[in-house]
Amino acid sequence: KNQVEQSPQSLIILEGKNCTLQCNYTVSPFSNLRWYKQDTGRGPVSLTIMTFSENTKSNGRYTATLDADTKQSSLHITASQLSDSASYICVVQRTGRRALTFGSGTRLQVQP
Amino acid sequence: GAVVSQHPSRVICKSGTSVKIECRSLDFQATTMFWYRQFPKQSLMLMATSNEGSKATYEQGVEKDKFLINHASLTLSTLTVTSAHPEDSSFYICSAYTGGRSHEQYFGPGTRLTVT
Numbered sequence: 249k250n251q252v253e254q255s256p257q258s259l260i261i262l263e264g265k266n267c268t269l270q271c272n273y274t275v276s277p278f279s280n281l282r283w284y285k286q287d288t289g290r291g292p293v294s295l296t297i298m299t300f301s302e303n304t305k306s307n308g309r310y311t312a313t314l315d316a317d318t319k320q321s322s323l324h325i326t327a328s329q330l331s332d333s334a335s336y337i338c339v340v341q342r343t344g345r346r347a348l349t350f351g352s353g354t355r356l357q358v359q360p
Numbered sequence: 361g362a363v364v365s366q367h368p369s370r371v372i373c374k375s376g377t378s379v380k381i382e383c384r385s386l387d388f389q390a391t392t393m394f395w396y397r398q399f400p401k402q403s404l405m406l407m408a409t410s411n412e413g414s415k416a417t418y419e420q421g422v423e424k425d426k427f428l429i430n431h432a433s434l435t436l437s438t439l440t441v442t443s444a445h446p447e448d449s450s451f452y453i454c455s456a457y458t459g460g461r462s463h464e465q466y467f468g469p470g471t472r473l474t475v476t
Contacts, residue, residue: 284467291364291453291467292404337403346392346457348465350403 250275252351254338260357265328269354271321271338279343283312283323286335286353295323295336328358362388364456366468373444373475381439381471383454389434390456394465395427398451410437444475 252273261267273281280299284292296305296312298321304313309326325332338351363386373379383393391412396404408429409417416429426448428440437456441448451472455465 289451289470289472291366291455291469293467294464297464346465347394347406347409350405352403355401 250340250342250349252338252340252349254336254351254354256354257352258355258357260359261328263328263330263358263360267325267328267356269323269325269336269338269356271323271351273319273321273338273340273349273351275340275342275349277343278316278319279341279345281312281314281321282339282341282348283310283321284337284339286337288334292337325356330358330360332356333358362386362456362458362464362466364454364466364468366452366454366471368471369469370472371474373473375445375475376443378440378442379444379473381441381452381454381473383437383439383456383468385435385456385466388456388458390437391434391459392457393431393437394455394457395429395437395439396453396455398453398470404453407439441473444473446475449473449475 255270282297283295286292295310298314311324314321335353335355337353339348365384367382393410395407398404407422410429410431412431418424431437453470455467458464
């Protein structure tokens with residue numbers, strides 16, 4: 249079954265600290281993996297998108313990694329800010345399909 | 361990046377009425393748009409895939425007669441919730457597919473529907 253699983257489900261960190269979110273997937277055949285940030289009551293915003301041949305991609309303080317062999321990805325947030333408080337969703341796309349498979353998300357709360 | 365808008369952002373309607381939600385790609389043409397539903401503290405659930413000029417493809421368990429989708433142009437798709445019930449209250453999000461090699465989908469800001 250094509251699934252995307254994320255951990256932890258929720259996370260609380262102090263402002264300025266780093267954190268890493270995890271994503272495991274069984275989606276096949278694999279086309280690409282995306283990380284989205286979703287603020288409460290808003291639509292998701294793309295952070296990174298990686299294809300099979302890419303194993304790391306950065307977007308400012310966000311760095312995503314991909315291990316296509318073990319089907320794992322991580323999103324590392326450096327020097328967290330209060331505005332980083334949001335849900336972070338890992339999404340995988342299958343080859344030949346436009347529809348996306350969503351993880352359940354990690355709810356991150358950054359406290360002052 | 362590309363911009364996708366939704367209108368209205370919030371709507372409250374009475375049970376039994378119909379509500380139309382618009383999704384527009386503002387600076388690109390989208391041959392495919394997707395409609396999602398999201399319950400509190402849950403991730404997005406795909407409802408249907410909307411292709412310009414053809415009938416929408418609905419996911420299993422989604423009633424096509426209740427959630428009418430029209431993709432009349434390359435920049436506009438509409439979702440009409442017919443005979444709304446309180447259990448239809450949810451956050452509805454659309455996304456537009458840009459095509460090409462970018463694989464990118466851009467999401468709208470969402471529409472909060474409350475049925476009283």
